[in-house]
Amino acid sequence: MNKQVLLAERPVGMPTDSTWTYQTTKIPEILDGEILVKNHYISLDPAMRGWIREGKSYIEPVEVGGIMRAGTVGEVIKVNNNPQFKAGDFVCGWGGVQEFTVTDGKGFHTVDPANAALESYLGIIGMPGMTAYFGILKVAELKKGDIVLVSAAAGAVGSLVGQIAKIKGCRVVGIAGGKTKCDYLVNELNFDAAIDYKNDNIYSGLKAHCPKGIDVFFDNVGGAILDGALTKLRRNARVVICGAISQYNSTSKPKGPSNYLSLLVNRASMKGMVVFDYQDQYPEAIADYLKWIQTEQIKSRADIYEGIENFNDLFLKLFSGEKIGKLILKVNN
């Protein structure tokens, strides 16, 4: 039997249990060319909130009544005439929020558990890792000596952005919510400083830790934090718009950054990114990450939870700030 999570209705504001249909179905016979994957880990990412919204975006929205889209890593347990895979292969792909996935294998690729822990393929060497790597190196055009500010800095993407910038010889300041996360950034991840936006004023934090301003702001959050960071831009600064987690569940229009004219005064740029554009270059990023992991120059952390029936509660942890690092749902123990 296969436990699945389907999109029941498009949520207005924060998703609730009624956003989803939880169902258990029989696993169908697989057809010619198909494979059956037993999923081990399901990825939970803030971007998923965008995928259930109607309207034009960088990807088609999940259909109402369809399996909720999610990245997965799992094991191939049955193959029906598909030369690309064999039983026992571990594969990464868009398996969706379900325990088993039947697929023709399109969009799936094999991964080697000997190279890295299986869940890493959803984190540091998966979508968040690729986002951090190409976002900070290509979109922000990071240079040695840059002063780098990162929001959601204890998250799956932000934590890697900051560590890459440290490796490249930059001063790195992270913004995160709460003392635990801020301590983690400075003590574990080698950030130069952290601003606790839940307990400190963002403006005084920036004044204290970025007295010379910032060259790069890597933003995952939007709202008041983006607005604050804009006041500290240096000449030719680059703002990377990677996400806007503070706005995703808003029932009103997103709050635009009032201080955007700082772009003019400082000849600065604000640039959006979508990680899928860099797919051809993923191998380069993965090679760098595996090297950095081995040399202990970079650390990643996953918060792993079980219980597909708790999907909504877990999903909300993306927005409540209750987790550190990459959020993962483990299925099929």
Add this chain to the structure above:
Amino acid sequence: MNKQVLLAERPVGMPTDSTWTYQTTKIPEILDGEILVKNHYISLDPAMRGWIREGKSYIEPVEVGGIMRAGTVGEVIKVNNNPQFKAGDFVCGWGGVQEFTVTDGKGFHTVDPANAALESYLGIIGMPGMTAYFGILKVAELKKGDIVLVSAAAGAVGSLVGQIAKIKGCRVVGIAGGKTKCDYLVNELNFDAAIDYKNDNIYSGLKAHCPKGIDVFFDNVGGAILDGALTKLRRNARVVICGAISQYNSTSKPKGPSNYLSLLVNRASMKGMVVFDYQDQYPEAIADYLKWIQTEQIKSRADIYEGIENFNDLFLKLFSGEKIGKLILKVNN
């Protein structure tokens, strides 16, 4: 005697007559190394509103009690031991809002009235012209075939931006207020279409005239127009933030662009510019303009008013939309 306009106080919101001190003083004897310039034309530009605001910007604010800063063009009528200038020279520089300027010549350069009408040195071959040229060609990185949207399109900068984009083989749509300006754009300046934001809905105008979206948005206005344009960005679009005339006199914080996440979805960029950064390359731009004027590929228009004592009323025309093209104050007939 010299009629002068000084900054009396920093205005909150729209400037009024009490923002300025109007005074008449005796022209002082010029000292060793100085020249006396009889100003003919004084430039009125939206950027001047920024120069009287306190706070860090790309240029020092005008001091309270100081002569109001303005670009000028005039004739040297006295020289005291300054080898760079001679009586009878025409010069362009920061003469300020006054009939006569005493200066050591720093920041002034001679201009040739045979090359172009004297007032052009404040318009098409002056600051607005340079802003348009470098903004659309360098900052927007214009490419042949781009769909270009320009706000304040009948203004000194916007009208040139659109015409340059036409010369470079682009489709150009202008946004302006009122039928007269929109007709001017399409019938006189060769724009492909115009959206009258005062009488049409900006969203339906964009839908009608930019059905395929836009590659470049050159924004002089900010506010609702910027927000609307962001919804029409194509993949890899470039937004040039040249100004935000709708926000300059606001007594509250500027309205940030709510739709800024369109930058993410469309991998687009929003970039600020300050024309002074391109000073080294002005000669290239001037040569192109003089060629385009001669071949009648480009037109420029100045709205010229007299009466330095009406400075505040004229200044407000920058924001009320009551003029077409470059706004100029003529003094010393």
